[in-house]
Amino acid sequence: MFRTLGADYGGAYLPEALVPAAEAVAAAFIEAWPDPAFRAEYADLLATYAGRPTPLTTCRRLSAELGVRVLLKREDLAHTGSHKINNVLGQALLARRMGRTRLIAETGAGQHGVATATAAALFGMGCTVYMGHTDIARQAPNVFRMELLGAELVPVGGRGTLKDAVNAALRAWVSEVDTTHYCVGSVIGPYPYPWMVREFQRVVGDEARAQCGPTLPDVVVACVGGGSNAAGTFAAFLDTPARLVGVEAAGGAALTNGRPGILHGFRSRFLQDDDGQIREAESISAGLDYPGVGPEHAMLADTGRARYTTATDAAALDAVHRLCRTEGILPALESAHALAWVLAAAGTDELPAGSTVLVTLSGRGDKDIDQIREAS
Amino acid sequence: MILMPYLLAGLTPDWTDLIGAFVDAGADAVEVGLPFSDPVADGPTMQEANAAALARGARPAALLRELPAAPVPIYVSTYANLVQPPDFLDRVAASGARGVVVPDLPVDASATHRAASRERGLHTPLLVAPSTPDDRLRRIAAASTGFLYAVSAMRTTGERASVAAAGIALARRARAVSKVPVLVGFGVSTPDQALALSRHADGVIIGSALMRRVLDGAGVAEVAGLVADVRRALDKASTDKASTDRVRETDPA
Numbered sequence: 271m272f273r274t275l276g277a278d279y280g281g282a283y284l285p286e287a288l289v290p291a292a293e294a295v296a297a298a299f300i301e302a303w304p305d306p307a308f309r310a311e312y313a314d315l316l317a318t319y320a321g322r323p324t325p326l327t328t329c330r331r332l333s334a335e336l337g338v339r340v341l342l343k344r345e346d347l348a349h350t351g352s353h354k355i356n357n358v359l360g361q362a363l364l365a366r367r368m369g370r371t372r373l374i375a376e377t378g379a380g381q382h383g384v385a386t387a388t389a390a391a392l393f394g395m396g397c398t399v400y401m402g403h404t405d406i407a408r409q410a411p412n413v414f415r416m417e418l419l420g421a422e423l424v425p426v427g428g429r430g431t432l433k434d435a436v437n438a439a440l441r442a443w444v445s446e447v448d449t450t451h452y453c454v455g456s457v458i459g460p461y462p463y464p465w466m467v468r469e470f471q472r473v474v475g476d477e478a479r480a481q482c483g484p485t486l487p488d489v490v491v492a493c494v495g496g497g498s499n500a501a502g503t504f505a506a507f508l509d510t511p512a513r514l515v516g517v518e519a520a521g522g523a524a525l526t527n528g529r530p531g532i533l534h535g536f537r538s539r540f541l542q543d544d545d546g547q548i549r550e551a552e553s554i555s556a557g558l559d560y561p562g563v564g565p566e567h568a569m570l571a572d573t574g575r576a577r578y579t580t581a582t583d584a585a586a587l588d589a590v591h592r593l594c595r596t597e598g599i600l601p602a603l604e605s606a607h608a609l610a611w612v613l614a615a616a617g618t619d620e621l622p623a624g625s626t627v628l629v630t631l632s633g634r635g636d637k638d639i640d641q642i643r644e645a646s
Numbered sequence: 647m648i649l650m651p652y653l654l655a656g657l658t659p660d661w662t663d664l665i666g667a668f669v670d671a672g673a674d675a676v677e678v679g680l681p682f683s684d685p686v687a688d689g690p691t692m693q694e695a696n697a698a699a700l701a702r703g704a705r706p707a708a709l710l711r712e713l714p715a716a717p718v719p720i721y722v723s724t725y726a727n728l729v730q731p732p733d734f735l736d737r738v739a740a741s742g743a744r745g746v747v748v749p750d751l752p753v754d755a756s757a758t759h760r761a762a763s764r765e766r767g768l769h770t771p772l773l774v775a776p777s778t779p780d781d782r783l784r785r786i787a788a789a790s791t792g793f794l795y796a797v798s799a800m801r802t803t804g805e806r807a808s809v810a811a812a813g814i815a816l817a818r819r820a821r822a823v824s825k826v827p828v829l830v831g832f833g834v835s836t837p838d839q840a841l842a843l844s845r846h847a848d849g850v851i852i853g854s855a856l857m858r859r860v861l862d863g864a865g866v867a868e869v870a871g872l873v874a875d876v877r878r879a880l881d882k883a884s885t886d887k888a889s890t891d892r893v894r895e896t897d898p899a
Contacts, residue, residue: 281755283726285687287775287800289752290782428697433684440686441802447777532726532750533684545705546728547683 279565282460283532288440291447292535296462298368303469308363315359316473319392320349322356324474326481331596336616337623341487342599342631343478345499352602352633353474353499354385358453360470362389365451372396372450376439378405378432378495379557379604380412381633382455387421389453397421400438402430405556412637429550432495432560436534456496457564460535464501464564471502478628479506487628489621491515493607494578495522495558497567499632504576512628514576515620516567517611519558519586522551525571525578528562538565554583554645555603557633581610587645589613590635602633603641647840647880648793648849650829651873652677652723654695655713656704657860662714664860667870669718672877676716677747677851680706680724687725687749689804691854694861706734710741721771721792723747729759735766745769745792753786760789771795774820776812787824794824796847797832804854806833809842817847837879844883852876 282292302308316322324347329340345353358375365373373390374397377383383399390397399416403425406413416423424442428434436458443452454463457471479486490507492500494516504514518525528539533548541549541561553559570576581589589609593599601609608629615621635642651668655661655678668676681699685692706728713720720743728734729748738746745768751759753772760770769792774783777800787794798813799806813830820828830843831851840850852873859869 282752283750283755284752285749285775285797286752286773286786287777287797289754290777290779437684437686441689445801447800530730532730534686535750540727542727545707546730547700548727 279538279568280461280464281537282535283537284460284535285444287444288447291443292460294368295451298364299462299466302364302367308367312360312363315363316356320355320359321347322473323477323481324348326478329597332593335596336613338616338621339626340612341482341626341628343474343503343628345474345630345632346599346601346605346634350381350385350388351636352381352385353471353502354382354455355388356473356502357455357467357470357498358382358385358389361451361453362393362395365395365453366393368451370449370451372398372446373453374398374400374439374442374450375453375455376400376432376435377455378435378559379555379602380405380409380416380637381557381602383421384412384415384419386453386455387416387419390421391419398424398442400424400426400435400442402426402428402432402434404430405432405435408641409556409637410640431551431556433548433550440534456498457501457566458496458534458536458562464536464566467498468501468505468566471498472505474499474502474630475504475506478503478630482628485626486510487512488625489513489515489627491517491608491611491627492630493558493604493632494518494525494563494567495560495604496562497564499630501564501566503630504570508575514570515611516576516578517607518563518578518580519551519553519555519607520580520582521553522558522560523580524561524563525567526580533562536565538562538568554641555586555607557602557604558607579611581607585610585614587642590642591646599631600635601631602635603638605630605632606635647844647884648674648827648829649873649877649880650675650677650849650851651856652679652851652853654679654681654692654699654857655709656681656699656702657695657857660866662712663866664869665714665716665720667866668873669716671870671873673718673873674849675719675721677721677723677853678713678743680709680722680728682725682728685725687802689802689854691805691858691861692803695857698861707737710737713741713743715742719744721745721747723749725749726751735762735768739766739768745771747771747773747795749773753789756789773797774816776800776816780819783819784823787820790824790826793827793829793849794820795851796820796828796830798830799833801833803832805835805858809834809839814843814846817843821847837876840876841879841883844880850876
């Protein structure tokens with residue numbers, strides 16, 4: 271499963287030196303995931319450490335203003351402030367089971383870096399986080415949090431965003447495959463990561479579906495950078511009539527503007543020029559500033575089961591202000607893209623008056639306050 | 647011993663001159679890289695070179711058209727995303743190159759590429775690494791044509807102080823099962839390192855050390871000087887022990 275997806279999305283396009291390491295991760299996950307002991311320990315960590323289940327909040331004032339019922343899956347209330355902790359705790363457990371003593375990770379907005387640094391501290395593991403210099407400058411609070419948690423932060427050059435951070439983490443992994451687990455932060459990378467990370471994130475969707483009760487949402491919306499919160503959310507609603515909507519940053523819209531390609535170990539859709547050189551994404555949100563998208567999303571887009579659209583920086587900022595004022599919730603800039611779609615679509619054919627929309631609020635916006643202040 | 651220097655196409659306006667200079671300096675084959683935006687198997691020197699070539703406006707199709715005829719085999723190397731379009735291999739075939747090395751296309755993902763290459767008369771040298779288990783190494787060696795590229799260490803490309811023992815061990819393992827010449831690359835940058843490998847491999851690939859010189863502004867003659875130095879060292883060693891060497895077919899086809 272997931273070794274390849276429709277149209278050959280997915281796969282494991284790695285330098286040979288890393289192939290055995292990725293295969294070892296796959297073998298370990300295939301063995302661990304059905305193991306009741308592994309699942310019990312994971313569930314216990316989610317409940318007693320990460321603060322799950324996270325609530326489902328009905329937005330009373332915003333719903334009244336928009337004429338649609340807006341439900342928020344509150345990943346901002348998970349430990350470390352985003353859904354990233356779900357994946358990281360699972361991978362840290364797996365790393366320990368594999369006898370690894372160190373975690374490395376890439377990070378864009380810093381949420382995955384903070385989550386990985388947190389899990390490393392919890393498990394007594396070493397931790398190195400690769401982060402682009404541009405992102406380091408615009409996500410200062412998370413940089414300090416990682417350092418406070420004992421992680422080593424390695425600044426990465428190039429344009430200095432998420433794409434460069436993934437390159438650096440893959441390069442670093444080559445020289446320490448025997449001791450180190452590469453804790454990929456989204457549903458990207460070589461097999462088994464897109465599948466494994468989706469499985470670790472499906473708790474978001476499973477909880478939300480149960481919390482919705484008998485009335486399932488008409489539309490389920492999530493932001494998409496690599497696409498892990500969307501993948502985890504969608505997984506629980508694929509077999510329902512709900513329409514699934516993924517919202518990419520307008521400047522990083524691999525599904526809207528990209529075409530099939532291979533990068534970072536997987537085949538999916540990527541922003542690239544006519545020659546196949548990968549283009550830089552451009553978004554106010556460091557977490558969505560990625561030129562590709564998880565292979566499962568490329569497949570869901572091709573089959574039409576999910577629809578993918580975009581939100582501009584300005585629309586995301588508007589959504590931040592709107593949710594703050596109407597509900598007293600400060601969303602991450604990433605999550606604000608999903609909200610921006612709701613604000614724009616409410617009352618149209620896409621989201622008719624009286625319908626119910628579930629939005630995965632993937633993270634909290636505290637990390638973004640400097641940027642929001644500057645841009646507002 | 648086969649000596650295969652590497653150069654990145656488009657890095658300087660006179661990059662094509664390097665091919666002739668390498669041949670004059672004693673190269674038996676030349677690996678010509680096409681720049682990619684995200685060279686994930688490469689270390690700092692090659693990352694800098696790839697970025698510099700792209701900043702100069704290098705484009706793969708044009709570079710392949712500019713590739714000069716050479717009296718030795720030329721192998722193109724670049725990343726999987728550039729190799730994907732159906733007309734890419736046609737362009738490589740038209741360029742006169744013998745095949746394509748794709749460092750992020752492992753054997754499991756290479757069946758389509760290998761078949762398409764075979765149809766066009768192109769070789770598909772595959773890579774093995776110190777982490778490659780024996781059974782997998784046999785599978786890769788069986789699928790590799792032209793030569794087998796042995797990655798000398800669990801690292802990205804780049805210059806090193808010495809050849810890792812892991813590189814020698816891999817070369818020996820690879821040679822035991824390979825029907826094509828085993829060439830060792832990644833971290834081979836001096837005549838001494840090439841010598842250290844000469845007993846265990848059929849050849850060496852030198853890349854970053856040469857591109858470092860180009861990036862530092864060295865002219866064609868100076869860059870090719872390193873190739874000549876390595877050639878001399880290898881030839882001296884082979885003369886010294888020629889009588890005891892086992893005979894092997896070592897031409898990269």
